[in-house]
Amino acid sequence: MKIARMTIHSVALPFRLGRYTFSGEREMDGADSTVICLETDCGLRGYGEVCPAGAFYIPQNPEAARACLALLGPKIMGLDPREIGVVNTAMSKAVSGHDYAKAPIDMACWDLLGQATGQPVHRLLGGRRAESVPAHRAIAFGAPEEAVATLEAHRARGFRHFQLKAGCGVKADIARISAVADALGEDEVLCVDANGAWTFHEAMLILRGTGERDFILEEPCARYETNRSVRLHTNLPMKLDESIDDLRSLLKAQEDQTADIVSIKLSKFGGLTGARLVRDLCERLGMVMNIECVFGSEITSSAVAHLAISTAPRHLLNASHYGDYFDASLGEGSARVEGGRIVVDDRPGLGLRIDEAALGPPLMSFGAEARPRRAASGRGAAVGEEA
Numbered sequence: 554m555k556i557a558r559m560t561i562h563s564v565a566l567p568f569r570l571g572r573y574t575f576s577g578e579r580e581m582d583g584a585d586s587t588v589i590c591l592e593t594d595c596g597l598r599g600y601g602e603v604c605p606a607g608a609f610y611i612p613q614n615p616e617a618a619r620a621c622l623a624l625l626g627p628k629i630m631g632l633d634p635r636e637i638g639v640v641n642t643a644m645s646k647a648v649s650g651h652d653y654a655k656a657p658i659d660m661a662c663w664d665l666l667g668q669a670t671g672q673p674v675h676r677l678l679g680g681r682r683a684e685s686v687p688a689h690r691a692i693a694f695g696a697p698e699e700a701v702a703t704l705e706a707h708r709a710r711g712f713r714h715f716q717l718k719a720g721c722g723v724k725a726d727i728a729r730i731s732a733v734a735d736a737l738g739e740d741e742v743l744c745v746d747a748n749g750a751w752t753f754h755e756a757m758l759i760l761r762g763t764g765e766r767d768f769i770l771e772e773p774c775a776r777y778e779t780n781r782s783v784r785l786h787t788n789l790p791m792k793l794d795e796s797i798d799d800l801r802s803l804l805k806a807q808e809d810q811t812a813d814i815v816s817i818k819l820s821k822f823g824g825l826t827g828a829r830l831v832r833d834l835c836e837r838l839g840m841v842m843n844i845e846c847v848f849g850s851e852i853t854s855s856a857v858a859h860l861a862i863s864t865a866p867r868h869l870l871n872a873s874h875y876g877d878y879f880d881a882s883l884g885e886g887s888a889r890v891e892g893g894r895i896v897v898d899d900r901p902g903l904g905l906r907i908d909e910a911a912l913g914p915p916l917m918s919f920g921a922e923a924r925p926r927r928a929a930s931g932r933g934a935a936v937g938e939e940a
């Protein structure tokens with residue numbers, strides 16, 4: 554089996570609930586997702602995606618992802634997508650760094666490996682470890698009563714894990730955190746995520762102002778060293794997200810005992826291959842994880858879910874699913890949220906049924922023209938000719 558063609562698509566994903574605001578006066582009306590389709594010489598199609606939060610969140614941006622993919626495309630033509638290590642080596646030789654831009658190709662190769670072998674990706678990543686995993690749901694900026702109302706709305710849909718965005722001023726943060734923490738039920742989990750917006754002294758004031766309330770403190774300050782100082786001044790558990798972006802930072806956070814929980818965003822680690830490595834390392838080191846990405850469509854939500862469902866439950870805090878964030882759909886994934894938990898089916902690969910019309914025409918394509926398409930059974934009946 555060889556990669557015969559790659560198409561690159563830019564897909565606008567408008568937020569269902571309107572403008573999304575988080576710390577640092579960062580605002581988005583939607584996300585600019587990049588989807589790739591790898592087509593093989595036997596007609597199987599694998600999909601991958603990278604969907605940054607604009608260009609201002611972490612060192613990822615949609616335009617740069619597509620520029621890198623334009624360099625990577627010609628280098629992977631003719632490779633066997635089932636040999637994912639070979640594909641990753643070819644990508645490393647072609648482009649140094651920019652792991653997030655390589656993530657969609659890596660993801661599409663896992664999708665194809667699963668389809669070619671007739672196995673769901675979660676089985677290839679270690680096997681199903683649970684029937685479902687907890688999904689967490691973000692609560693964006695707003696007044697304390699609005700935040701509590703949002704929590705109650707999420708709770709009514711079954712969610713028990715909440716992530717309150719913080720970083721809108723010391724007094725406002727104390728009021729919002731206190732209101733939401735006081736509204737929590739016995740079995741509910743709250744992360745307070747400042748996305749690195751607090752200075753050290755603001756973190757100290759906010760921790761003092763919220764008293765003995767229980768929550769997980771997430772990425773309070775912008776620098777790892779400052780977060781470490783905050784951790785030494787609180788007995789609240791700390792989750793690190795933005796400041797964990799490679800193996801070195803993960804190992805340092807574990808050795809320093811700065812991070813009790815880490816966020817594993819697939820794109821930061823170059824897709825499922827790198828994220829699985831970090832996941833396995835976290836399990837061995839006894840760390841707890843949240844598995845997610847930045848944003849994404851059904852493609853990213855499925856990839857996240859396959860990794861999460863194959864993770865030892867005692868090491869998994871929760872995972873993300875972006876199904877109801879956006880007012881757009883690219884088709885059907887293999888993961889869905891039911892009663893606040895993510896369930897994943899056993900269809901081969903990532904189990905995607907992509908609506909190619911929703912992808913729109915490709916921005917760029919590499920390799921041969923499309924061939925007749927095959928079903929994802931590994932034995933593959935032709936299901937039609939593509940235009």
Ligand SMILES: [Mg+2]
Pocket residue numbers: 746748771772794795816
């Ligand atoms: Mg975070």
